[in-house]
Amino acid sequence: MTTRSKYKKSEESRQQVLDAAVATIARKGFGQTSVQDVADAAKMSKGAVHYHFDSKDDLIQHVLTQCCEALSSRVRSAWESPGTPMERIRRAVEEMWATRKEAGVEIRCISELIAQGVHDEKLRVPLAAMFRSNREEILDACVTGLVSMGLRPKVPAAIIPRLLLGAIDGLALHSLFDPLGSEEEADVLKAIEVVAFGLFEL
Amino acid sequence: MTTRSKYKKSEESRQQVLDAAVATIARKGFGQTSVQDVADAAKMSKGAVHYHFDSKDDLIQHVLTQCCEALSSRVRSAWESPGTPMERIRRAVEEMWATRKEAGVEIRCISELIAQGVHDEKLRVPLAAMFRSNREEILDACVTGLVSMGLRPKVPAAIIPRLLLGAIDGLALHSLFDPLGSEEEADVLKAIEVVAFGLFEL
Amino acid sequence: MTTRSKYKKSEESRQQVLDAAVATIARKGFGQTSVQDVADAAKMSKGAVHYHFDSKDDLIQHVLTQCCEALSSRVRSAWESPGTPMERIRRAVEEMWATRKEAGVEIRCISELIAQGVHDEKLRVPLAAMFRSNREEILDACVTGLVSMGLRPKVPAAIIPRLLLGAIDGLALHSLFDPLGSEEEADVLKAIEVVAFGLFEL
Amino acid sequence: MTTRSKYKKSEESRQQVLDAAVATIARKGFGQTSVQDVADAAKMSKGAVHYHFDSKDDLIQHVLTQCCEALSSRVRSAWESPGTPMERIRRAVEEMWATRKEAGVEIRCISELIAQGVHDEKLRVPLAAMFRSNREEILDACVTGLVSMGLRPKVPAAIIPRLLLGAIDGLALHSLFDPLGSEEEADVLKAIEVVAFGLFEL
DNA sequence: TATGAATGAGCCTTCATTCAT
DNA sequence: AATGAATGAAGGCTCATTCAT
Numbered sequence A, B, C, D: 001m002t003t004r005s006k007y008k009k010s011e012e013s014r015q016q017v018l019d020a021a022v023a024t025i026a027r028k029g030f031g032q033t034s035v036q037d038v039a040d041a042a043k044m045s046k047g048a049v050h051y052h053f054d055s056k057d058d059l060i061q062h063v064l065t066q067c068c069e070a071l072s073s074r075v076r077s078a079w080e081s082p083g084t085p086m087e088r089i090r091r092a093v094e095e096m097w098a099t100r101k102e103a104g105v106e107i108r109c110i111s112e113l114i115a116q117g118v119h120d121e122k123l124r125v126p127l128a129a130m131f132r133s134n135r136e137e138i139l140d141a142c143v144t145g146l147v148s149m150g151l152r153p154k155v156p157a158a159i160i161p162r163l164l165l166g167a168i169d170g171l172a173l174h175s176l177f178d179p180l181g182s183e184e185e186a187d188v189l190k191a192i193e194v195v196a197f198g199l200f201e202l
Numbered sequence E: 001t002a003t004g005a006a007t008g009a010g011c012c013t014t015c016a017t018t019c020a021t
Numbered sequence F: 001a002a003t004g005a006a007t008g009a010a011g012g013c014t015c016a017t018t019c020a021t
Helices: A002-028 A035-041 A046-052 A056-080 A085-102 A105-117 A121-149 A159-177 A182-198 B002-028 B035-041 B046-052 B056-080 B085-102 B105-117 B121-149 B159-177 B182-198 C002-028 C035-041 C046-052 C056-080 C085-102 C105-117 C121-149 C159-177 C182-198 D002-028 D035-041 D046-052 D056-080 D085-102 D105-117 D121-149 D159-177 D182-198
Strands: none
Touching: A002 A035, A002 A046, A002 A056, A002 A105, A035 A046, A035 A056, A056 A085, A056 A105, A056 A121, A085 A105, A085 A121, A085 A159, A085 A182, A105 A121, A105 B105, A105 B159, A121 A159, A121 B159, A159 A182, A159 B121, A159 B159, A159 B182, A182 B159, A182 B182, B002 B035, B002 B046, B002 B056, B002 B105, B035 B046, B035 B056, B056 B085, B056 B105, B056 B121, B085 B105, B085 B121, B085 B159, B085 B182, B105 B121, B121 B159, B159 B182, C002 C035, C002 C046, C002 C056, C002 C105, C035 C046, C035 C056, C056 C085, C056 C105, C056 C121, C085 C105, C085 C121, C085 C159, C085 C182, C105 C121, C105 D105, C121 C159, C121 D159, C159 C182, C159 D105, C159 D121, C159 D159, C159 D182, C182 D159, C182 D182, D002 D035, D002 D046, D002 D056, D002 D105, D035 D046, D035 D056, D056 D085, D056 D105, D056 D121, D085 D105, D085 D121, D085 D159, D085 D182, D105 D121, D121 D159, D159 D182
16 A cells, blocks of 8 residues: 555656646647656656656657547547447547547647657557557448448448548648638538448448 | 859759758658758758758748649649549549659658648748648639539538548548558549549539 | 664665675676666665665775775785795785686776776775785785895885786786786786796895 | 868867867866866867767777877887897887876876776777787787897797786886885886896896 | 655757858 | 858756655
8 A cells, every 4th residue: 555655656747747748749749849848847857757758759659659549549439339330430420520629639749749650660650550440440330330231332441431530630630720610610520421421322 | 144143053052952951851851850961962061051041940931832832733733724623623633642642752741841830830821821722722613613513512612622632631641651552542532532522412 | 683683684785785886887887887787786776775875986985995805805815824935925926816817896896996096086095005005915025024035136125016916917907908818827827926036136 | 272271270170179088088087078078178169079079989989099099109119219129128118117107198098998998899999909019019029039139038928018018007007096206116117127038038 | 774756967969050261 | 152160059868866755
């Protein structure tokens, strides 16, 4: 118990650093975030950051993992709620879109790391894994769900998740530069659904 | 004459630096590109780079402008070729997709700078302009083209270009992490067209 | 009893730290040895090292003292064995050479600290004491021994121990960079003796 | 000429850094010498040091080379002066001893690097080379010189240079901790010669 | 007695920028 | 118009040391 509480304290600090890193990267961008910035945000010394993480790289890796996990779990809970395949897809799409529109620290942080991931294999691997897992969840729902309900896709099934997720991320990306009005946001969501169901023969 | 040739020479050098910067950023990534790297690629001294551009920021801004212009003009020429609105949209979509799949230095460079643009207003401006101009060209074609041909969009017309361009960029982004097979690429292109025409009542 | 055992325990721990420091410095070199390294080798926490020693400097000083003592006592026991002065000198020389060739942790540790001692008075003191005591033991044997036996030194008696010990240490130092073959080692030992007796008129 | 003068300037600065490094290491010791210290001693910025040398390691390597060269050339000029083998050996020994007793920056700097060299292969190699070359010069003089004059060594010829150089370095090392009086210094030099010639049958 | 957490100074290095030439 | 030299700020990291427990 004594031991536990000690470790607990450390674990808390570590998490504090992690959260500070996520927030700072989201706010200033990856390239503009130094260990000092993270330490400041965590109200700790630079040394403390290195006490909890072997290196900046190590910290970033953990940041990425945490963010991916936060996002994945949001989508997963949408999938796991009961309902027809169609309902579940709609919910998942809504959830993803909401995640992007809310623009919480995790998604903004991941955006930064995606840009890094292009040149850094360490980051590319978990990102690719997250992308793939997201796609596969949709694919499962489409193939074992919609298709078995008699809906025939107009394009190879494997393409559908790419299209859906790509569209969502692309729209979110563009909206960073040309923000959508609040009406448009609703329109976009509806449009995504039109697109999604337009991919199947009725 | 002397003056002329000197200016000419300088202009050439300046362009040389610009091209070197584009190539280097595309190859190594923005965060990994130093002024020295650019100078090396341009076969000049670091001092020369600062002679032609006030600062690294200044250089980057010109780099971005050049890349945006190069891309925009590619799309524009697709629009400007003669044909029915439908043909022109198809051509423009194909051209954009081709641009992304070819992954020339300009598009790769822009990808790098988009991440920077999120946090740097100076860069956000030309990017936003490029996005908007691309969208407006599609919008024109849709509104003055397809719609006047009797095709009715299922979603507000203004959303359509966002969807199309977003999907293309999103797909390209994802494919950086999970490359598409060559067959899939063709499928994707077809799928985008299915999506595009699925947005209209037939 | 409790107190006793505790103190006992503490004394043991302290010694454990000391031994760990000696071993680590011998293995990695002084400059590459951190308090953490010592703590690891002693299977203790970094804090524990600072509990037993005021500072790293303090620890190092004790390390040096321990090593000097270990070496001095080895030489002393060679002196103290019975025999003619000549036998005793030969034994002492053999013992010193053996010490260097065995390259135990103490001698290696001392080698590391000698370099430090040049710039750190705290360390210079015990080193100088060790050197002097070694020399004086030889001097005693020479003056009260050999000389009283009728052997006349060709050089001032005070120089002889310096020469002998200097040669031994210098040979050992050089052999760190250009190791001696096993035959050569024996040759060297014999040569030292030739030198030693060459210093006296027969 | 213009170009030359430019390069000349840089070359001077580089040498200034090198000399500053030698002096600083000699004064404070290797472990206590930071790049900042060197920069200060050279009256330059830390950045300038890195402009002239790739890294601290690189600088140290050049420092070592410079010091070895300075020392070697002193000994070499002693060898190369005309005279009988015996005279040349005596002169070389005197020169080496003088070098150590003067304790110029080069020899003190090398002493520091020797201690480092034990654990750092990069340094060990040139040091070993210097040791070996010094020994071989003596060996040549002994074998092709003294021996051919009819003097027979009492010990294997290969051992003689080790003994001589070892004795000199060992004596110098010990005298760092227990300085010799000025009379003793002369005695020591004479004693070394006694030793040297005591190794041969007369 | 001993530990784990945290600090802060100092280190090596990189890099945009300036400037004399 | 262009270069090479030099600067100085900032960055990541190491490490001896302190302290509450």
